Structure formats: structure tokens, C-alpha cells
Amino acid sequence: MNGFAVINKQGGMSSSDVVIKCRNALSKALGEKVKSGHMGTLDPMAEGILIVAFGNATRLFDFLLAKQKSYIATFVFGEDRDTADATGKVVERSSLPRYKDLADILVNFIGDIMQTPPKYSAVNVNGVRAYDMARAGKDFQLQPKKVKVGEISVIDSTLDGEYCKSVTLSIQCGGGTYIRSICTDVAKSLGVCAYMSALTRSECGGFDLKDSVTLNEFISAPLDNINDIKLIVGKIMPIISADSDTYFDIRNGKSIDCNLQDGNYAFEYDGKVCFIVEVNGKSAKSICFLQEKE
Numbered sequence: 001m002n003g004f005a006v007i008n009k010q011g012g013m014s015s016s017d018v019v020i021k022c023r024n025a026l027s028k029a030l031g032e033k034v035k036s037g038h039m040g041t042l043d044p045m046a047e048g049i050l051i052v053a054f055g056n057a058t059r060l061f062d063f064l065l066a067k068q069k070s071y072i073a074t075f076v077f078g079e080d081r082d083t084a085d086a087t088g089k090v091v092e093r094s095s096l097p098r099y100k101d102l103a104d105i106l107v108n109f110i111g112d113i114m115q116t117p118p119k120y121s122a123v124n125v126n127g128v129r130a131y132d133m134a135r136a137g138k139d140f141q142l143q144p145k146k147v148k149v150g151e152i153s154v155i156d157s158t159l160d161g162e163y164c165k166s167v168t169l170s171i172q173c174g175g176g177t178y179i180r181s182i183c184t185d186v187a188k189s190l191g192v193c194a195y196m197s198a199l200t201r202s203e204c205g206g207f208d209l210k211d212s213v214t215l216n217e218f219i220s221a222p223l224d225n226i227n228d229i230k231l232i233v234g235k236i237m238p239i240i241s242a243d244s245d246t247y248f249d250i251r252n253g254k255s256i257d258c259n260l261q262d263g264n265y266a267f268e269y270d271g272k273v274c275f276i277v278e279v280n281g282k283s284a285k286s287i288c289f290l291q292e293k294e
Helices: 015-030 055-065 099-109 130-135 179-190 215-220 229-233 244-251
Strands: 003-009 036-038 047-054 069-077 079-081 090-093 111-115 145-160 163-173 194-204 239-241 263-269 272-280 283-289
Touching (some): 003 055, 003 229, 015 047, 015 215, 099 179, 163 179, 163 194, 179 194, 229 272, 244 272, 244 283, 263 283
Parallel strands (some): 079 194
Antiparallel strands (some): 003 047, 069 163, 145 163
16 A cells, blocks of 8 residues: 555644554555655644655655645743743743734844754654653753745734734744744744744645544544555656656666656656656666655
């Protein structure tokens, strides 16, 4: 079984919990164990699009990593929490920022920016997850990294006169961006505290909430809610039809001549997307095997 599901994850579950439940349901339906994995973590408190891949579709993770994602996030001002979200303990309080100042500085967080991941995150630190070290009370530092934010816009706000108590933002960004870090950094730039009270991933890998099913819907009918690899690959890169000679040459590890611009392409043969190839200098070679022609 090579395919994927677009799940609308609810709050209170980890991404791994969702993957396990999906894998168990599909494995039971097929009568055999299926390899599975998610295409980008959502924090337990977060909701929205979680792409769960099965079989060889799990090999698409690196290709999806850099794709744009969209979030709806609510930031609450006046408190800082150790996890930077609603699940944490209050560690500091502050005054509220003026709404005008908030609206003016948001543009500073658009483009290529440097951000430090939250300590309560899945970042690997010498083989240990950062959140495990944070929960154990260990002192450590995470290195800042460059991320890309394409757009930030205000959806709603709660005001107390000219001051902002909370704001809900639409944020479009590349893979690896931490919305909690945006929250913390926005607050610091205003000289106040804030934490993220809600987060929904509304788009991921070209899919949005209207394309999704709930976890219970998937568990009830897993085979009816599996999407073909071709659907997700087509949102990542161009799909090129290959003839039989090309198919067998690539399958056997050979490079082929082609008249394509440098980059990644999916090769389809007899109705199936079988490989992802890298074109370099008019020569193409497989870098990811997806499935055999039946």
C-alpha cells in the first residue's frame, strides 16, 4: 500500500498518536502491517492538516519539507509561559502592547528571518529531544536558524482601548518554522510577554482543510480515505510521462539524457508515478523510488 491520508488532527493528540492509529486501522483492513509516518509534526495542542503517508509514500518527506504551510494562530499578550503556548506554566507577566505598534512591527517578521526553536520542541540535541531536556529542568541553548515567512496578516484582535489583549494571525511560511517562536519574538520586539493560545494548520503540501478527513472518519473506512501517490507528487513537482525504455533504464539505475531544466521531476509510466529523478545538466537519474509498475 503506497499512498497517503490528509487528516484534520484535533487538539490533545500528538502527531505520532495519529500516525499509530491510522497505521493500525489500515493494517487491519489490509491484513498486513503497513509502514507509515507523518509529513511534518503538529504540536499536541495544535489542530489542522497532518499528512500521513503509507508505504513508499513516506519517502516523500524531504520533498514536502520545504513546501509552504499556512497557519491560523492566536497570540495572547501579558503573560509568558515556559512552553510558549497554552499548555505551559506562567513564568512572567507584562503590560499589553499598543495595537498600532503590533500592526506596525509585523512586517519585520516577513521574509528570510532568523529564529530560535522553542525549548519545548522536537529539536534533537545530542541525540535527545529538546522537550525531554526542558521537562527534566536541564539548562541548554538551541541555535537560531533561518526560516522563510511569506505572509502575516491580522484576522481578528481583542482590544482594551488602544491596547491589544490578543491577536489572531494568518501566517504563511516554509517548513521548519515555529509559530511559537514568532509569537515570542513579536512580543520581545514590543517589550512585552505573550504566548500562543491556539494554532490550526490550514494548509500543507498543497492540501487544505476541505481536503481532509477526521481521524475517526479514517479509522472507520481507511481504504476509502487513501489518496494515490500521484495526487501529492503532482503538488510538489512536474510529472513526466516515460516510455518503457526510459522506465527500465531508470529502474536499473541508469542515467538518461533529457531536455529538461535542472531540478526534480516525477516520472510516470503506465499510469503510475514510479520515480523521482534529479535533472542535472540535461542528464536525469533516479533519487527516489516510489513504486513498481503493476
